[in-house]
Amino acid sequence: MLTPVYVIRHADVENPDRVLYGHLPGFNLSALGRAQAEALGDRLREAGIRRIVHSPLDRAAETARIVNSRLREPAVMEVDPQLREADFSRYLQGVPFWQIPLRRPLWFVHKTRRGIVAGDESYDVLGGRVLDVARRLAREHPGEPAAVVSHADPIQAAWVLLDGRAHNEREMYRKAVDRAGTLKIELEGDRPVSWEYLKPPEVARPADAAA
Numbered sequence: 001m002l003t004p005v006y007v008i009r010h011a012d013v014e015n016p017d018r019v020l021y022g023h024l025p026g027f028n029l030s031a032l033g034r035a036q037a038e039a040l041g042d043r044l045r046e047a048g049i050r051r052i053v054h055s056p057l058d059r060a061a062e063t064a065r066i067v068n069s070r071l072r073e074p075a076v077m078e079v080d081p082q083l084r085e086a087d088f089s090r091y092l093q094g095v096p097f098w099q100i101p102l103r104r105p106l107w108f109v110h111k112t113r114r115g116i117v118a119g120d121e122s123y124d125v126l127g128g129r130v131l132d133v134a135r136r137l138a139r140e141h142p143g144e145p146a147a148v149v150s151h152a153d154p155i156q157a158a159w160v161l162l163d164g165r166a167h168n169e170r171e172m173y174r175k176a177v178d179r180a181g182t183l184k185i186e187l188e189g190d191r192p193v194s195w196e197y198l199k200p201p202e203v204a205r206p207a208d209a210a211a
Contacts, residue, residue, distance in 0.1 A: 003138040003187045006044065006147040007130060009155055010055075010063040011036040011180040011200075020100065021059075022093025023085055029062050031206035036180035037063045039201035041070025047145050051076045053133055054149035055083035063180070064149045075147070082129040083150040088120040111169055123167040127157030135190035142189075152177055159183055162195050 012033035013021065021027040029037065044067065052075045054064035060083065068075050092104050100107050106117050115122030130150055137146045155177045162185070165171040177183060180200035185192050 001143045001188070002193070003142055004047075004145045005134040005137055005185045005187065006047070006049070006145070006198075007134065007155055007158065007183040007185060008040065008063065008067070008147055008149045009152055009177045009179055009181050010057075010059040010149060011040070011066075013059050013179075017096065018098075019094055019096050020089060020092045022089030023057060024093050025058060028058050029066075032203070033059070033063070033179065034066060035203040035206055036200055037066035038070055039203045040180050040182070041067040043201050044147065045070055045072050047071075049075050049147050050144045051078065051137065051141060051146045052149065053078045053080050053083065053137065053146065055079075055085065055151060056081055057085060057151070060149045060151065064147075067147065067149070080133055082133050083148060083154065084129075085151040086121060086126055086153040088114075088117070089153075091119060114167070123157045123160055123172070126154050127159070127161040130154045130158040131161060131192070134185055134187060134192070138187040138190045152179075155183055159195070159197075162192055 012030045013027050014030040015021060049071055052064050052068055054060045056079050068077060088110055091106060092100055095103050109117050110120055114120055133148055156172055159175055160171055178200050182198040183195060184198055185195045
């Protein structure tokens with residue numbers, strides 16, 4: 001019996017100061033992000049999703065709620081901290097992207113080899129968190145389609161593990177999961193047997209987002 005799990009990256013975030021928001025509260029979806037989440041929910045409307053598990057961070061929770069509101073029947077909602085953003089982003093958060101190499105020197109070590117700095121996670125740990133949730137859903141609810149809402153780095157690390165690719169930064173970002181993009185995984189028992197990337201739905205950019 002196959003269990004499809006739709007692993008979704010949260011939609012676009014309101015971030016006028018262009019900081020790395022990491023685990024900070026108060027970073028909600030932008031107008032574009034809300035439109036993306038609605039379109040994604042419409043795409044998944046007939047998928048038969050029975051359960052949505054999401055990261056506790058605001059942007060993931062909001063994405064999950066909007067997607068759920070567009071399904072034919074509301075799914076059971078669940079929060080799982082395993083789906084949180086990469087732990088190393090706590091060290092980087094609040095800093096504008098362009099200032100990170102200047103103000104957060106451990107970033108260079110992180111980019112050289114993940115997991116050797118305190119508070120960092122290896123690819124196995126980071127991607128394994130997401131895959132563990134998918135496997136749990138397949139064990140507890142076999143055959144029932146489910147959705148998981150997480151963040152770019154954990155999902156991309158999970159994709160690296162699924163593909164069996166090298167654990168380095170080039171491979172981490174060679175196959176990128178865009179905002180509101182989905183990695184659909186099919187599991188037989190709790191073993192992933194196939195996976196494919198579904199690009200985000202195309203939406204018109206809201207007027208306030210284009211300003």
